[in-house]
Amino acid sequence: MSSSELLSRQNLTGLLDSVDTFIFDCDGVIWKGDNLIQGVSQTLDFLRSKGKNLVFVTNNSFKSRAQYAQKFQFLGISVSPDEIFSSSFAAAMYLKLNNFPPQNKVYVIGGDGILEELRLAGFTAFGGPEDSNKTVDLKQNIFFEHDKSVGAVVVGIDPNINYYKLQYGTLCVRENPGCLFIATNRDAVGHMTAWQEWPGAGCMVAAMCGSTQKEPIVVGKPSTFMMAFLLTKFNVSVSKMCMVGDRLDTDILFGQNAGCKTLLVLSGCTTQSALQDPSNNIHPDYYTNKISDMLDLLDT
Amino acid sequence: MSSSELLSRQNLTGLLDSVDTFIFDCDGVIWKGDNLIQGVSQTLDFLRSKGKNLVFVTNNSFKSRAQYAQKFQFLGISVSPDEIFSSSFAAAMYLKLNNFPPQNKVYVIGGDGILEELRLAGFTAFGGPEDSNKTVDLKQNIFFEHDKSVGAVVVGIDPNINYYKLQYGTLCVRENPGCLFIATNRDAVGHMTAWQEWPGAGCMVAAMCGSTQKEPIVVGKPSTFMMAFLLTKFNVSVSKMCMVGDRLDTDILFGQNAGCKTLLVLSGCTTQSALQDPSNNIHPDYYTNKISDMLDLLDT
Missing domain, CATH: 3.40.50.1000 (HAD superfamily/HAD-like)
Structure with missing residues (x-):
C-alpha cells in the first residue's frame, strides 16, 4: 500500500x-x-x-462553461471560459467526437448547462428545466408518448427530478434502438448549499440504471x-x-x-x-x- | 441448463x-x-x-392489503385481505419481526399503502404522499433539517418522487446512526397503466443507493x-x-x-x-x- x-x-x-x-x-x-x-x-x-x-x-453539470465563468467572476476570480471544463461540456464533446448524428435528438435529465453546451455543439436537445413542472396523471388509458428520434439521454444532477423525466428517459433508452445513456458524472452527493451535501448526479443516474437496467457511459471524473x-x-x-x-x-x-x-x-x-x-x-x-x-x- | x-x-x-x-x-x-x-x-x-x-x-407497495382487497372487489373478485401479501405489508412485518423500537420513526418514500401498513403495525411513519408537493429552494444559507429519531427509511415505488424526499431519506440513512434502509422491492418497471410500463420501485431504490452508497434490505420478491x-x-x-x-x-x-x-x-x-x-x-x-x-x- x-x-x-x-x-x-x-x-x-x-x-x-x-x-x-x-x-x-x-x-x-x-x-x-x-x-x-x-x-x-x-x-x-x-x-x-x-x-x-x-x-x-x-x-457538476448544472451549469455551462459560460455560466461557470460568471460564477468565478461573481466570486472575484478572473477565469476564461476556455480554462473551464464542466461535465456538461464533456457530454457535448463526447457526442461530437463520437459523430453523434445531428439529426438525432438528445433528451436531458439535468440542468440548463447541459442543454446550453449541447446546443452550442450543434445538437438538438430538450428536456431539463423545461420538464421540471410536468406531472403524470397515471390514468389507466393514458399513453405516454416519447420522441423516437432521441438517440441519446444525458443525465446529470437534477434537483427538479420527477417521474415525468424518469419515464421519458427510460422509454428512450429502452425503446429507441441504439439510444445512448450518458452520465455527466456519478458523484453520490455534492455541496448544493454551503452547509450540507445533497444527492448528486449519482442519484439521478442510479435511478435511470434502476429503471433501464443499463449502465451509462460516464464522461466526467473519474x-x-x-x-x-x-x-x-x-x-x-x-x-x-x-x-x-x-x-x-x-x-x-x-x-x-x-x-x-x-x-x-x-x-x-x-x-x-x-x-x-x-x-x-x-x-x-x-x-x-x-x-x-x-x-x-x-x-x- | x-x-x-x-x-x-x-x-x-x-x-x-x-x-x-x-x-x-x-x-x-x-x-x-x-x-x-x-x-x-x-x-x-x-x-x-x-x-x-x-x-x-x-x-407493488403503493397500496396496503386493505386497498388491494378493494381493488380485487372493484374488478369483481372476492378476496379477503388475509389472502393478500403486499410488499408494503412485508416492510411493516420486517420491522416488527426485527423488534424495531417503536419510539423510532420511519420515513417513507413511496405510496400511502406503506404508511398505512406501518401505522397498522404500531409504528410512527411519515413522508410519502405528504411530501409529494414539497420543494427545495437551494439557497446557499438554507439548512435542511431532518428528524434524528428516524430509524428506518422505507422506499417503494413513488410516482411523486422529488428532490425533497431524496434528500430527506439520504440524510436519515447517512446521518442517523444505525438507520435501516429498506426496499419494498426492486422491480425495474411495472404496469402503472394498461398499455405501458413505467419506472418501478427499482428506480427510486437505486436513486437512494446512488446518494447513500448503501445497499438496501429488500423485503419483497425475490x-x-x-x-x-x-x-x-x-x-x-x-x-x-x-x-x-x-x-x-x-x-x-x-x-x-x-x-x-x-x-x-x-x-x-x-x-x-x-x-x-x-x-x-x-x-x-x-x-x-x-x-x-x-x-x-x-x-x-
Missing part, C-alpha cells in the same frame, strides 16, 4: 518545479456552494505569476474522457500535470487514471481520517488542508 | 394433484393496470372449488422474507406450493429460492423468446400464456 505525503515546503518546491499545469476541481477546492474558500484568489494569482497553466474541471480531451487541447505531458481535488474516488482517481501527479485538499468532502482509513485504497501523492497552504508553506 | 415445460393437460393434472396452495403474483397475472386479465375470475373459482388455498402476493412469513402463517410445506408469476427475476426466482414449484405466465412482462433466450438462466417448472389456460386444458 502506498501512502500520501503531507504537503511541505520541500515537496511543494519539487512539485512546482516539475509541473506546468494545475487542474483544479472546483467544489470543495475553489468554493463551497457560493462561498470562495479562504486564500484561493491569492493562490491562483501566485501560480499564474509562476507561469503555470490553470484548468478548472467540475463534475472517467478518462475529459482528461484525454484536456491533453489534446493543451498539448502537454501528463507527467507535468497535477490534479488538485477534494474527492478520492473522483478527483484523485481521475488524476491517477491519467497518470498525473495528485494533490488532495481536505477543504471539501474528504477528511484526513477517511484518507488514512485502512479501507481506503486511493492514495494521492500529496495532501494538505486547502490550496492556500501553498502560500503559507512558501512564506509568500 | 434445465428447461421449462409448456403447461399441458397431463402436467397440469399432476400439478393440481401435488399442490395445495397457489401463490399468485398480481400485476401481469391477475390484472394489467386496472384491467382484469381474461378468464381470471373463473380460474380462481375453479381452484377454490378444488379446495386449493389462494394467496396473492404483490411487489427476497425470501415474504415467503418465510407465508410458510409460518399457512403452516404448509413448500413442496405443496406453486408460485405463479409473470417475471423471471422476481416471481420465479422467489418461488425457486423458497423451493416451490413455479409456473410462468406470458400475460405480463416476460415473452416466450425472453424465457427461451440463451442468456436467461431462470427456468420455471412450467409456463403458459395465462392462468385461464388451466380451464382450457382441462376442458372445464
Whole structure:
C-alpha cells in the first residue's frame, strides 16, 4: 500500500518545479456552494505569476462553461471560459467526437448547462428545466408518448427530478434502438448549499440504471474522457500535470487514471481520517488542508 | 441448463394433484393496470372449488392489503385481505419481526399503502404522499433539517418522487446512526397503466443507493422474507406450493429460492423468446400464456 505525503515546503518546491499545469476541481477546492474558500484568489494569482497553466474541471453539470465563468467572476476570480471544463461540456464533446448524428435528438435529465453546451455543439436537445413542472396523471388509458428520434439521454444532477423525466428517459433508452445513456458524472452527493451535501448526479443516474437496467457511459471524473480531451487541447505531458481535488474516488482517481501527479485538499468532502482509513485504497501523492497552504508553506 | 415445460393437460393434472396452495403474483397475472386479465375470475373459482388455498402476493407497495382487497372487489373478485401479501405489508412485518423500537420513526418514500401498513403495525411513519408537493429552494444559507429519531427509511415505488424526499431519506440513512434502509422491492418497471410500463420501485431504490452508497434490505420478491412469513402463517410445506408469476427475476426466482414449484405466465412482462433466450438462466417448472389456460386444458 502506498501512502500520501503531507504537503511541505520541500515537496511543494519539487512539485512546482516539475509541473506546468494545475487542474483544479472546483467544489470543495475553489468554493463551497457560493462561498470562495479562504486564500484561493491569492493562490491562483501566485501560480499564474509562476507561469503555470490553470484548468478548472467540475463534475457538476448544472451549469455551462459560460455560466461557470460568471460564477468565478461573481466570486472575484478572473477565469476564461476556455480554462473551464464542466461535465456538461464533456457530454457535448463526447457526442461530437463520437459523430453523434445531428439529426438525432438528445433528451436531458439535468440542468440548463447541459442543454446550453449541447446546443452550442450543434445538437438538438430538450428536456431539463423545461420538464421540471410536468406531472403524470397515471390514468389507466393514458399513453405516454416519447420522441423516437432521441438517440441519446444525458443525465446529470437534477434537483427538479420527477417521474415525468424518469419515464421519458427510460422509454428512450429502452425503446429507441441504439439510444445512448450518458452520465455527466456519478458523484453520490455534492455541496448544493454551503452547509450540507445533497444527492448528486449519482442519484439521478442510479435511478435511470434502476429503471433501464443499463449502465451509462460516464464522461466526467473519474472517467478518462475529459482528461484525454484536456491533453489534446493543451498539448502537454501528463507527467507535468497535477490534479488538485477534494474527492478520492473522483478527483484523485481521475488524476491517477491519467497518470498525473495528485494533490488532495481536505477543504471539501474528504477528511484526513477517511484518507488514512485502512479501507481506503486511493492514495494521492500529496495532501494538505486547502490550496492556500501553498502560500503559507512558501512564506509568500 | 434445465428447461421449462409448456403447461399441458397431463402436467397440469399432476400439478393440481401435488399442490395445495397457489401463490399468485398480481400485476401481469391477475390484472394489467386496472384491467382484469381474461378468464381470471373463473380460474380462481375453479381452484377454490378444488379446495386449493389462494394467496396473492404483490411487489407493488403503493397500496396496503386493505386497498388491494378493494381493488380485487372493484374488478369483481372476492378476496379477503388475509389472502393478500403486499410488499408494503412485508416492510411493516420486517420491522416488527426485527423488534424495531417503536419510539423510532420511519420515513417513507413511496405510496400511502406503506404508511398505512406501518401505522397498522404500531409504528410512527411519515413522508410519502405528504411530501409529494414539497420543494427545495437551494439557497446557499438554507439548512435542511431532518428528524434524528428516524430509524428506518422505507422506499417503494413513488410516482411523486422529488428532490425533497431524496434528500430527506439520504440524510436519515447517512446521518442517523444505525438507520435501516429498506426496499419494498426492486422491480425495474411495472404496469402503472394498461398499455405501458413505467419506472418501478427499482428506480427510486437505486436513486437512494446512488446518494447513500448503501445497499438496501429488500423485503419483497425475490427476497425470501415474504415467503418465510407465508410458510409460518399457512403452516404448509413448500413442496405443496406453486408460485405463479409473470417475471423471471422476481416471481420465479422467489418461488425457486423458497423451493416451490413455479409456473410462468406470458400475460405480463416476460415473452416466450425472453424465457427461451440463451442468456436467461431462470427456468420455471412450467409456463403458459395465462392462468385461464388451466380451464382450457382441462376442458372445464
